[in-house]
Amino acid sequence: MQFTFNPTVQIAVSGDLIIPDLAPGSSSDSNIITITAGSNDAHGYKLYGTVGSSTNNYTDLRLSSSNTTNVFTNLSSNKATLSNFSDNTWGYSYSTDSGSSWVSGNAGSTSSGYNGLPLYNSSNNASGVILASTSSASETSLQFKIGAKAASTQVSGTYTNTINFIGVGNVVTTTYSLNYVDASGEGTGLPVSLSGQTTNDGVVTLSDTTPTRTDYVFKGWCDTNNSSDPTTCSGDTYDPGRIYIIPAASQGGTVTINMYAVWENPSASSVLAMQDVATWGSTLSTGDEVTAVDTRDGKEYTVAKLADGNIWMTYNSNGGKTAFGFRPIFA
Numbered sequence: 294m295q296f297t298f299n300p301t302v303q304i305a306v307s308g309d310l311i312i313p314d315l316a317p318g319s320s321s322d323s324n325i326i327t328i329t330a331g332s333n334d335a336h337g338y339k340l341y342g343t344v345g346s347s348t349n350n351y352t353d354l355r356l357s358s359s360n361t362t363n364v365f366t367n368l369s370s371n372k373a374t375l376s377n378f379s380d381n382t383w384g385y386s387y388s389t390d391s392g393s394s395w396v397s398g399n400a401g402s403t404s405s406g407y408n409g410l411p412l413y414n415s416s417n418n419a420s421g422v423i424l425a426s427t428s429s430a431s432e433t434s435l436q437f438k439i440g441a442k443a444a445s446t447q448v449s450g451t452y453t454n455t456i457n458f459i460g461v462g463n464v465v466t467t468t469y470s471l472n473y474v475d476a477s478g479e480g481t482g483l484p485v486s487l488s489g490q491t492t493n494d495g496v497v498t499l500s501d502t503t504p505t506r507t508d509y510v511f512k513g514w515c516d517t518n519n520s521s522d523p524t525t526c527s528g529d530t531y532d533p534g535r536i537y538i539i540p541a542a543s544q545g546g547t548v549t550i551n552m553y554a555v556w557e558n559p560s561a562s563s564v565l566a567m568q569d570v571a572t573w574g575s576t577l578s579t580g581d582e583v584t585a586v587d588t589r590d591g592k593e594y595t596v597a598k599l600a601d602g603n604i605w606m607t608y609n610s611n612g613g614k615t616a617f618g619f620r621p622i623f624a
Contacts, residue, residue, distance in 0.1 A: 300334035300494075302460030310439050310456065318445035320375040323438050325392070330425060331432035334462040335541040340433060341459040342385065343421035345413040352412050354383055354441070354452035363448040365441050368409035371397055375407070378442035384408050385456070387424055388436040395438075399423040407440055413457055421459065428463070464493050465545040471497060473504075475554040476520035480506040483554070484533075495544045499552065501534035503590065506556055510566075510591045514552035526555050559586055567594060574604045582607065 307327040315321050332338040344352050344367065351358075352367035368384035378384070384407035386395040397408035400423050411421045425433040439456075470488040484500030503511055516537070517528030531537060531552070539548055559566035565573050565585040577583065582597040595607050 300332065300462050302330065302332040302334065302338045302462055304340070304458050304460050305329045306458060310437075312439070312441055315441060315443050317443055317447060320378055320440065320442035322375065322440045325436050325438045327434060328387075328424070328437055328458055329432065329434045330458075330460050332427070332460065332462060333430045335430055336463040336465045336544070337427035337429050337431065338460050338462045339423050339427075340425040341421035341457075341461065342387075342410055342424050342437075343413040343457045343459065344410040344454055346455045346457070347413070347415055349454060350412070352409065352454070354454050356448070356450045356452060363450070365443075365452055368407060371404045371406055371408045373404075373406040375440050375442060377406070378440070380442060380444035381447055383439055383441035385410050385422075385437065385439050387438075389425075389433075392436055397422070400426045410456065413455070421457070424458070465495075467492050467495060467539055467544045467546065467548055469497065469539065469548040469550055471499075471550045471552070473500070473514070473552050473554070474520075475504065475506075475523070476518075477506065477509075477523040477554070477556060479509075480504045480511075480554055480556070492539070495539040495541065497537045497539060497550065499531055499533060499535055499537055503533050504554060505589065506554075508588065509556040509558050510586050510588050512555040512557050512591065515555050516550075516552060518551070519553045519555065523554060523556050524558065526553075530555060559588055570596075570604060574598070577604065 310323045310326060312321050312323045330338070330340045349358055354365035355361070356363050365381050365383040368382055372378055372384060384397065386397055386407045388395050394405070396403035396405055398404050414420045424435060427433065469490050469492065470486070471490065472486040473484045475483055482502065482504045484502040499514060505511065513530040513532050515526035515528055515530055517526065519525055519527070537550065539550070565583055567585045567587045570585065577598040579598055579600055582595060585594050585596055586592070587594065596604050597607050598604050
């Protein structure tokens, strides 16, 4: 059994940003909201902040979308305090230390105080301010506010816009080569090896080609070197067509993946080969039901010896129970 658990980024915002009583000729901060972001992405994520929307394609705070005269203009440079604001301007500030210090700018290269937010980008590859950045699966919490300064003659009313918080998982490109190896040297029909391939999520899909070897059954691909004994695998075994996940620690660089063929010799084990039914079939008693393997493709079949003395197929792994009773394979 195999399933893929996709990486996600979750963001929670504690409420709206409101400056309730901004008086003419004065400045004020809004309330403080908490932004919490988290992800299961092994390579981490970035939390972006932007302003505007696909319908409100502007960064100002406006009385209405069509009113371009009475606005609060988005800051164009960093301001250390509200007192440094020009009239009728606004900006954002955030804190990662529970309000002890308030900064603006990209995480890791911040300046004290306030600045303007970039315009909203409809692409998931946001180009906003980076409020948080991680390199592994983790959770980040920060506080956020806005501030504004009004002229004494600014028109009264409610000025609005939309601030967006966008989480984007980090894309890590891995270049890989994929080699299919038969340490026995006797297998044929091996898949073609690949080189110079890339993956952004570490997922590699193995070839669905099944090699063959005379008198042996192919049991899958081993992700560890089994050259000393190609009938064993000390690691994980993968069927043709399955996916292989490059370990997270190896992603982001150049990787060589070797898959080693695992073979089983039915005549040397307890596994019964369909091709040898003439030998082992004569040892069955009426009512006996056993599992046999077709050595050509590794498919398993359940067979039984019935009262007529014949051996009949009752179930096969390639198609399930036969549609019309049983099928004879040996008399």
